[in-house]
Amino acid sequence: MKLTRRQALSFSTGAIAFTIAGMRIGPAFANAEDTSAAVQAFSGGAEPQSGMMTLKAPEIAENGNTVPVSVTVESPMTADDYVESVAIYAEGNPNPEVVVFNFTPMSGEASATTRMRLAKTQNVVAVAKTSTGKVYIDKREVKVTIGGCGG
Amino acid sequence: MFSRRDFLQWSAVVAATTGYAGGLTRVAAQQRLTQDDLLKFDAKGKVTLLHFTDVHAQLKPLYFRPPSENFGVGAFEGMPPHLVGEAFLKHFNIPAGSPLAYVHTMVDYVNLARTYGKLGGLDRTATLVKAIRAERGDDSVLFLDGGDTWQGSYTSLKTNGQDMVDCMKLLKPDAMVGHWEFTLGQDRVLELIDDMGYPFLASNIFDTEWDEPVFEHTAFYEKGGHKVAVIGQAMPYTPIANPRWMFPEWSFGIRPDVLQANVDAARAEGAEIVVLLSHNGFDVDQKLPTVVSGIDVILTGHTHDAVPEAIKIGKTLVLSSGSHGKYLGRVDLEVKNGEVVDYNSTLIPVFSDVITPDPEMAAKIDEVRAPYEAECNRVLAKTEGLLYRRGNFNGTWDDLICQGMIEERDAELSFSPGFRWGTTLLPGQNITVDDLYTQTSMSYPSVYRLEFSGAQIKDILEDVCDNLFNKDPFFQQGGDMVRVGGMGYTCAPKENIGNRITNMTMLKTGEPIDPARNYVVAGWASVNEGVEGPAIYDLMENYITRLGVVNMPKNDAVKVVGM
Numbered sequence: 238m239k240l241t242r243r244q245a246l247s248f249s250t251g252a253i254a255f256t257i258a259g260m261r262i263g264p265a266f267a268n269a270e271d272t273s274a275a276v277q278a279f280s281g282g283a284e285p286q287s288g289m290m291t292l293k294a295p296e297i298a299e300n301g302n303t304v305p306v307s308v309t310v311e312s313p314m315t316a317d318d319y320v321e322s323v324a325i326y327a328e329g330n331p332n333p334e335v336v337v338f339n340f341t342p343m344s345g346e347a348s349a350t351t352r353m354r355l356a357k358t359q360n361v362v363a364v365a366k367t368s369t370g371k372v373y374i375d376k377r378e379v380k381v382t383i384g385g386c387g388g
Numbered sequence: 389m390f391s392r393r394d395f396l397q398w399s400a401v402v403a404a405t406t407g408y409a410g411g412l413t414r415v416a417a418q419q420r421l422t423q424d425d426l427l428k429f430d431a432k433g434k435v436t437l438l439h440f441t442d443v444h445a446q447l448k449p450l451y452f453r454p455p456s457e458n459f460g461v462g463a464f465e466g467m468p469p470h471l472v473g474e475a476f477l478k479h480f481n482i483p484a485g486s487p488l489a490y491v492h493t494m495v496d497y498v499n500l501a502r503t504y505g506k507l508g509g510l511d512r513t514a515t516l517v518k519a520i521r522a523e524r525g526d527d528s529v530l531f532l533d534g535g536d537t538w539q540g541s542y543t544s545l546k547t548n549g550q551d552m553v554d555c556m557k558l559l560k561p562d563a564m565v566g567h568w569e570f571t572l573g574q575d576r577v578l579e580l581i582d583d584m585g586y587p588f589l590a591s592n593i594f595d596t597e598w599d600e601p602v603f604e605h606t607a608f609y610e611k612g613g614h615k616v617a618v619i620g621q622a623m624p625y626t627p628i629a630n631p632r633w634m635f636p637e638w639s640f641g642i643r644p645d646v647l648q649a650n651v652d653a654a655r656a657e658g659a660e661i662v663v664l665l666s667h668n669g670f671d672v673d674q675k676l677p678t679v680v681s682g683i684d685v686i687l688t689g690h691t692h693d694a695v696p697e698a699i700k701i702g703k704t705l706v707l708s709s710g711s712h713g714k715y716l717g718r719v720d721l722e723v724k725n726g727e728v729v730d731y732n733s734t735l736i737p738v739f740s741d742v743i744t745p746d747p748e749m750a751a752k753i754d755e756v757r758a759p760y761e762a763e764c765n766r767v768l769a770k771t772e773g774l775l776y777r778r779g780n781f782n783g784t785w786d787d788l789i790c791q792g793m794i795e796e797r798d799a800e801l802s803f804s805p806g807f808r809w810g811t812t813l814l815p816g817q818n819i820t821v822d823d824l825y826t827q828t829s830m831s832y833p834s835v836y837r838l839e840f841s842g843a844q845i846k847d848i849l850e851d852v853c854d855n856l857f858n859k860d861p862f863f864q865q866g867g868d869m870v871r872v873g874g875m876g877y878t879c880a881p882k883e884n885i886g887n888r889i890t891n892m893t894m895l896k897t898g899e900p901i902d903p904a905r906n907y908v909v910a911g912w913a914s915v916n917e918g919v920e921g922p923a924i925y926d927l928m929e930n931y932i933t934r935l936g937v938v939n940m941p942k943n944d945a946v947k948v949v950g951m
Binding site: 293295296297299300305350358380382383 | 599625627628632639640641642645847848851852854855862863865885
C-alpha cells in the first residue's frame with residue numbers, strides 16, 4: 238500500500254506533530270522556563286494571581302493542528318479599571334508565544350477565542366494584565382494523542 | 389457506598405436450591421428461573437427509567453464472556469466496575485454458580501454458559517420493556533437508548549444501520565445518544581435520525597466552524613405527573629478514537645461547563661428530575677457529579693461495564709447497563725416537592741431461554757435479516773477453544789485476528805484495536821459469517837502493512853496505554869489496550885506515560901525490540917483517511933477458512949506488574 242510519511246507515522250492527524258517532533262532534529266522546543274521568562278517580561282515582574290481569569294481548552298485535542306482555546310477575565314472594564322491585554326503561551330511549542338489580545342474599556346468585556354497548533358501534550362498558559370497593574374494567570378494541560386482504539 | 393445485601397432475591401434462591409450450577413442440567417436451571425422472577429422489582433414512586441445501551445447491533449441472543457482483567461487506577465482501583473471474577477462475586481454477595489455469577493463474571497464461564505444459555509436478543513428485550521410499560525403505565529416509563537446501537541453486525545454493515553433503526557423504532561425509545569453511529573458518516577447519521585422519529589440528543593457536539601450546538605441537548609417529558617428532563621451526551625472522544633474525517637464538521641469533548649449550563653436551564657424550565665443519558669464511560673461518569681451539580685441520574689454506557697445496581701455519588705445515581713443486549717437497566721424514582729426522595733435500581737439480565745420473545749419484534753428481526761440470513765449462517769470454521777474478546781490486554785478472538793494479519797499480510801508484528809464489542813463462542817461451536825462480523829463489522833476495516841521503528845512502536849503502546857490507565861478519568865477514552873501480535877511486553881498501569889511499557893520482545897526469536905530497527909507491522913482500524921489494504925473481515929474469512937479448525941492457546945505475552 239502507498240501511504241505518505243505523514244500518514245504512516247500517525248494513527249490520527251493529532252499525532253503527526255507528536256510523532257515527527259520526537260524523531261527529527263530541531264527545532265528546539267520551548268519549556269516551562271522559557272515560558273516563565275516570557276510571562277515575566279509580559280507582566281513586568283508582577284506576581285500573577287489565579288482566580289479572576291478562566292482559560293478554556295479541551296482535555297484532549299481532537300486535532301493538534303487547530304486546538305480551540307478561549308480566555309475570559311472578570312473585570313468592570315471601566316476607564317479606571319480594565320484588562321489591557323491577555324497573552325497565551327504554549328509551553329511545549331518551538332516558540333511559546335502564541336498570541337496577545339489587547340483590550341480597551343470600549344471592549345465591554347475581556348474575552349477572546351482563537352485556535353492554535355500544539356506540537357505535543359503540553360501546558361497552555363494565559364496571562365492577563367490590568368490597567369491597575371494586576372496580573373492574572375490560568376493554565377490548562379492539553380493532551381495530544383494518537384487515539385484510535387476506543388471501544 | 390455499596391450495600392452488600394442480596395439485591396436480587398431470586399439469585400440467591402436459585403443458587404440455594406440447586407447448589408453449584410456447573411453440574412445442573414440446562415432444563416433444570418431454566419425451570420427454576422422464570423420471566424416473572426426476572427421482572428420482580430420493588431417499585432418506587434411514579435417514574436421508571438429503562439436504560440438499554442451498547443447493543444452493537446446484536447439482534448439475536450448471544451454469549452458474552454465478562455473480562456478476566458478490568459484494572460482501575462487512581463481513585464477507581466479495586467472498586468466496581470474494576471472488580472472481576474471472585475472479587476466481584478464477593479463484593480456483591482453473589483453465590484458462585486448462580487445466574488448472576490454467570491451474567492457478571494467469567495468464573496466457570498463455559499459450564500455456566502451451557503447451563504443458563506444465551507443472553508440478549510432484541511425480541512426478549514422488547515418483551516421486558518412492554519411488560520414494564522404495562523405494569524407501570526406508559527405515562528410513567530422512559531425508555532432510553534444509550535447508543536452504539538447501529539454498528540457491530542453483518543446486517544448493520546450491509547444496511548448502514550437501517551436494520552437497527554427499523555427494529556428499535558418498534559420499541560419507541562424516548563431518546564438516544566451516539567458514538568459508533570458517527571462512523572456511518574455525517575450524512576447517514578442525519579438521515580437515520582430523520583427516519584427514526586425520536587430525539588437524538590447531544591449536549592457536547594458543536595460544529596467546528598461556528599461552535600454552535602449540532603443537535604438538541606435536552607428533551608422534556610411528563611412522567612408520573614413529574615416533569616423530567618433528559619440531557620444527552622455523546623462519546624466525548626469520538627473524533628480521536630474514531631476517524632474524524634467521517635464527521636469533519638463536528639467537535640466533541642466532555643464540556644462540563646456546557647453540561648452544567650444545560651442542567652441549570654432544565655431546572656429553570658421546571659424539571660423535577662434531570663437525567664443524563666451518557667456515552668461518557670463509567671469512570672468519566674463517576675467523576676462527572678463532582679464537577680457538575682444537579683443531575684439526579686446518569687445512565688452511562690460506552691465502557692460496557694455492568695454493575696448490578698446504581699451507585700450513588702453525592703446526590704447523583706449512576707447506572708451502567710452493560711452491553712450487547714445482555715441487560716435492561718431499570719431505575720425507579722420517587723419525587724416529593726420537586727426532589728428525588730427514594731429510588732430503587734437493578735440490571736435485569738436478559739436470559740434468552742427464559743423470556744418469551746415478543747412476536748412483533750421477532751418478526752421484524754426476521755424481516756431485516758431475511759436478505760442476508762443464508763450468508764450470515766454460512767459456516768467458516770469450527771473453534772475447539774473458547775473465543776472471546778474482552779480483557780484489558782488480550783482475548784482469544786483478538787489473538788486469532790493478530791495471528792491472521794501476520795500470516796495473511798506477511799508481517800512481523802500486528803496491531804488490533806482494543807474494542808470492547810464482539811461476542812463469545814463456546815468450545816465446539818461453528819464460526820459463522822455472523823460470528824466473524826461481530827468482531828470486525830465497521831466502516832474503516834482496511835488492513836495496512838507498514839514499517840514502524842521499535843521506538844515508534846513503544847510510543848504507540850505508551851500513548852494508547854495512557855488513554856486506558858490515565859489516573860484522571862477525563863483523559864480515558866474507553867476501550868482496552870491495543871492488542872499486539874508477535875510481541876510480548878510488560879505493562880505497569882500505575883506508572884505515567886512513557887514508563888508503563890518495558891521488556892518489549894519479539895516472541896519468535898526472544899530478542900528485545902530494537903528502538904532503531906524497522907519492523908513490518910500489519911494492523912486494522914486506522915483512523916487515517918485513505919488507508920489501503922484488504923478489509924479485516926475478508927482477510928479473516930480467508931484465514932479461518934484455511935485453518936478449518938481454530939484452537940487458540942493461552943496467551944501470556946503481556947505481563948502486568950504493580951497491580
